[in-house]
Amino acid sequence: MMSRYSAKILLAVFAVLMFWIAAVSAQERDGGLNEPETGAARSGAQLRPGLAPGVSGGAGSPVVFAEAGESVCVGGLYERPGCRGYFSQTASARQLILKNSCLQSFDSKENRISGKIYIDGDDSRVIAYADYAVIKTSENITVRSLASLEKLWSLEDKSLAGALADPVFFYGGRMAVFFKGEDGGDKKYKAVCFKIDGGEIVWQSELDGEVLDVTPAGDSLFLTVRNGRERLAALKKSEAAVAAERELINLRASDGKILKRTELGGNSSVRFWDGKLAVCQDDPDSGDFLLNLYDMNFEVLYRKALLKMPVFMEVSPDSGALWIGIADFTDGKELTQISCFPCGQKDGFAEDNYFAYGHLEEAVFYESGVWCFVRGESKFATLYWFNNKNYDYLVDLKGPLENFTGEDFSAFMYGDRLSFVYRNEETGKLELGVFSVSTSELLTWNDDNYPSSRPLLGRNAEIFFTEKSVSALTGKENDRLRYLNTKGMGTWFDTEPLSGEIVGVRVRESGGPAEKAEWYALTDGGKIYRLDAQNGSILQTLQAGPLFDRSKLNNLLGVLFVTGSIGYFIWRARKGEKLFIRSIAGLGALDEAVGRATEMGRPIFYIPGLSDIDETQTMAGLSILGHVSKCTAEYDMPIVVPNCSSVVMVMAQDIVRQAYLQAGNPDSYESDNVCFLSSEQFGFAAGVCGMMVREKPAAVLYMGNFFAEALMLAETGNTAGAVQIAGTAAASQLPFFVAACDYTLMGEELYAASAYLSGEPLQIGSLKGQDAVKAAIMLLIAAGTLLTCFNCHWLDFIWKI
Amino acid sequence: MIIQFYIYPLDWLGELFNSFYNIVLTFAFVLGAISLFQVHGKKIIAQTSGWGYNLVLLVSLTVTLIFGLFVFPEKGQPVDAGTAFDWIFNNIFTPLCSTTYSLLAFYIASASFRAFRARSAQATVLLVTAFLVMLFRVPLGEYIWHSLPWVGQFDITAFIDDWIMGGFNAAGQRAIMLGASVGLVSISLKILLGIEVSYLGGND
Incomplete structure (x- = not known):
């Protein structure tokens, strides 16, 4: 009696489950899931990309990725096992690197999901350019509408898919793609430029090797190309005796014509600086490390020998000066040499050299200079300030940066304050420090909730900075976004509790005072929250992720099949069949x-x-x-x-x-x-x-x-x-x-x-059901083996459900 | 529990029921300790043969319990690193476990001796296969193989990895796992439907 009722109850539960899944799936297809909470929210928030250009957020799940009209594109939702998402900024576009993830387009005016695609398998790059989402894998590029994620065109459609080099470069409504694929049995490298709108090929240009880097300058694209030829280089200072040759190619951006080329040796770094090309390279002949200043025709304007290849070479956004950092050793201790080359020099490279004892962890540009976090032998870091006015001073961060590790270190400048996050070696937790440039002191915290001079953010905390004066922090150990309003220095706030664990945060500033900033937080339940930065209240809640975990659909179907088979034989046994x-x-x-x-x-x-x-x-x-x-x-x-x-x-x-x-x-x-x-x-x-x-x-x-x-x-x-x-x-x-x-x-x-x-007959029935399932599995294995032997992959759909 | 496995926002249900289970488990530990005291206490009182061992067990249990529950260090919990409980764990318990585990080598030797006797054709195949796997999956075996003049380019390690372990062995193991998985679903279903109740000590 009990068994009969149990069976009915279980069947009823499965029926409800199926109905729910069907309803949820239909709702997702229709782009439903509306949950506006306030009138202000309903009036249509203009969501904008979270981070300021050139700033990359912590690793995690990005929320607001890019916008197109009323829509925003949301990436890195945790729908698949092993989902991963990283946000970064390239020279020409904003990009996400996703693995086993989901990309959604969300209409903020209509408050609904307007498009959704899955990113399967290996790392894929999703690049936002204008109103387009460009999805790049190692073999193909697909261009979609950012607003709806509708496919517009792909390289496959043009029979051009093949092995692709890493860079994709965007300029003036065009997209330059670099191939390294097989073509007719010969390795064929080429650059192809498409109109992003429609995918029409503008120009094609054959190359000698794989493109490693693209540097735009005027009407030219300067391509660093590994030409594949290996030779024994007379590298006096390099540890490698054999190096792949590189070339620097001046390619006209308008028609793809190669104007000029020059050899680079095995290592190189190229920056467009002060109307010229600054190139760090090893000399193909002597093996010396050189800083060459080229004009557009690769005529050497000036040449300077370097100790080693720089660990960083950047152009200051404010002063335009070129900064180079070289790691060296003296008396067995690590030494960082920082060199500054100001703009507008006529007679070669007038430079200012500074030295810092230790390993350079991060360099942050500020006005005409650079702040450098240098980690020495001791368990604390030293903050150096260098500029091109021939003075420098350093700040000993012994107190706040005790047990400093280079792991997960990041720093960002806003206003006159320098914020940095680092992992405490002893506690394993992330800690936050803020240095005031105007008063040359480390700011301390006075919040009762955080009596320690170093606020502990938790082991999995992430920090997000904006250009203005707001920092947002989130720890994965709670369900609230904890943030610091830096205008009221040292005061910490918690937002309203959010449903689920916070897995990603982005910050948007509306262009006005910092108080008008908004946060977007994604929780592991797939909800996106729009939060008021002033008081941490929830302005809008949106269900972006799915209710039904689609990655387990094949699992569910399998369980239903096994259950059905066992149920059938139990039914037969109950009828009295032997x-x-x-x-x-x-x-x-x-x-x-x-x-x-x-x-x-x-x-x-x-x-x-x-x-x-x-x-x-x-x-x-x-x-x-x-x-x-x-x-x-x-x-x-x-x-x-x-x-x-x-x-x-x-x-x-x-x-x-x-x-x-x-x-x-x-x-x-x-x-x-x-x-x-x-x-x-x-x-x-x-x-x-x-x-x-x-x-x-x-x-x-x-x-x-x-x-x-x-x-x-x-x-x-x-x-x-x-x-x-x-x-x-x-x-x-x-x-x-x-x-x-x-x-x-x-x-x-x-x-x-x-x-x-x-x-018992009922028990025996269940055994027969098991046997039937095993027979089905055996048939599938046999069929799969045979089909695979004949290169048929009809059964592969099972894994793709 | 089944629904929360498939429906994302309901995963809190799974966590909730798991926490119920953990609470029950904690109370059951007390029952376990009471059982130990009952069984071994009776033997000590009756002074059955070897009652000294029972006494050692109960004294060890009591001492560890006292240090683990009541002896607080200046800062932290009784089970933190550097406490007496930690010392007992690292210096008495762990070496004892390691010693017991190391005995496994001798048991494997005696079991292998019995299993690898060529009493039939199948047993001979087993013996030869086991010999190949045991010998040529270690560096010494590889060295011996390559010193043989007649082996040529034949890579015995690749043969063992790809054919024996990756082929026959993996196929056999997967067959067992597939059958076990189907059986697992079946017995779970029977328990859910109330068809299988013998684990409760009755038939209905």
Whole structure:
């Protein structure tokens, strides 16, 4: 009776589940999921990209990626296992690097999802350019509308797909793509320029090698190309004796014509500076490291020898000066040489050189100079300030940057304040520091909630800066966005609690005062929150992610198939149909083992495995215990059940007691025989082995989940001369049981044992259902093997569901 | 629990039920400790043979419990690094576990001795395969193989990895795992439907 009702209830639950999934899927297709919360929100927030140009946020899940009209594109939603998303800024576009993720376009005016695509497999780059989302994989590029994610065109459509080099460069409504693919058996490298609108090819240009970098300058694109030729270079200072040659190519951006080319050696870095090209390279002939100043025709205007290849070379956005940092060693200690080359020099390179002892972690440009975080031998960093007015000073950050590590370090300048985040080596947590440039002091915190001079942000905190004066912080250890309003220095706020764990944050400033800034926070439930930066209140909530975890659809279909098959055979058995099942030798031997123990007058040991009751093997083992204990009760024999789990012990005690009661032998039941030994693996193993050696059981049954102790137990039982029957689904322990035991129930046989022993039609029906599923799997394997041999991949759709 | 596995926003349900389980588990630990005291206490009182070992067990248990529950350091918890409990764990418990684990080597030797006897054709195949795998998956075996003059370019390691371990062995293991997985779904379904109740100590 109970079974019939249970079946109906389960079917009803599955029906509701299916209906829900169908409804959710339909709703997602329709782009529904509206949840406006305020009138102001409904009036249409103009969402804008979160980070200021040139600033990259912490690793994590980006929320607001790019905008097009009323729509924003949202990336990095956690819909797939192993989803990953990183936000970065290239020279020509804003980009996301996604893996196993989902990209959605969200109409902020209509408050609905207007487009959605999945990014599967390896890292893919999603680049926002104008109103387009350009999705680049290693083989293909697809151009989509940013507003709806509708596909506009792809390289495949133009029969141009092939191995692509890393850079994609955008300029004036055009997209330059660089191929390194096979073409007609020969390696063919080329640059192809498309009109982004429609994909019309503007020009094509053949190259000698793979493009590594693109530097725009005037009407030219300067391509750094690895031409593939390797040669022995006379590199005096380089550790590598063989280097791939590089070339620098001046390519006219309007028609793709190669104007000029020059050799670069094995290493290079190119920047457009002060109307010229500054190129750090190793000299192909001498192997010296050089800083060359070229005009557009690669005529050397000035040349300077460098100690080594620079670790960084950047042009200051304010002063336009060129800054170079070189890592060197003196007296066995690391030394960073910082050189500044101001603009407008007529006679070569007038430079200012500075030295910092330690490893350069980060350089932050500010006005006409640069702040450098340098990590020395001690566990704290030193902050250096350099500019081209021939003065420098340093700030010892010993206090706040104690236990400083270079890991996860980032720094950002806003107003006259320099913020930095670093990971404390001792605590493993991220910490935040703020340095005031105007007062030359480190600011301290006075919030009661954070009495420490160093606010601890948690192990997984992320920090997001904007150009103005607002920093937002989030820790994955709570459901609130914790933020710092830097105008009221040292005051920390928590936003309203959000539903779920925050997995990504972006900040948008409306162009006015900092207080008008807004945050966008994404939680792991797929919700996007728009928050007021002034008081942390929720302005708008949007369900961006799916309700149904689509990545588990194939899993659900599989479970439904197995369930349906088993249900069908149970139904047939219930109708009275006689079903045949094969015999299992190990189960037939159970009665034999009990009989032997009776004859010998020795106890039976029953070990239900090492796992707890949440492991199905343990449940299956306990089912067999019920049958065995009935037999022992009938013969008035003791059964000893040592346990590793206290929950299993309580259940086993009840099972054995019931069996003795049913056999009319309650006085023979000894509760001490079903005992707890130890929850530790080898403590338990040692205890059981000791008991076996002392009590010399006639039979030992191992039914459940076992680990490394399996052989230890089985060998001891064997030495004690017991008949041993083992059953486990732990594939790694099966060989040991096969070697040391008389009978072994392998995998499914353990689960089938209860049905086999009971002989009930319903149970037998479930066994037949299992067999039918296995037959289907065998057919699929055979068909898949055959089809794959003939290069047919018809069955691949199963994995793509 | 099934629904929360597929429906993203309901994952809190799974966490909630797991926390229920953890609470039950904690109380069951007390039952386990009581069982230990009952079983071993009776043996000590009755002074059965080897009752000294039972005494050692109970004393060890009591001492560890006291240090783990009641002896607080100046700062932190009784189980933190540097406490007496930590010392017991690192210097008594861990070496004892390692010693027991190391005994496995001898058990493997004796089990192998029995298993690898060429009593039939199948047993002979097993013996030869085991010999190949055991010998040529270690550097010494590789060295011996390459010192043989007649082996040529044949890579025995690749053969063992790709054919024996990656082919026959993996196929066998997967077959067992597939069958076990189907059985797992079946028994779970039977438990959910109330068809399988023998683990509760009864048939209905």
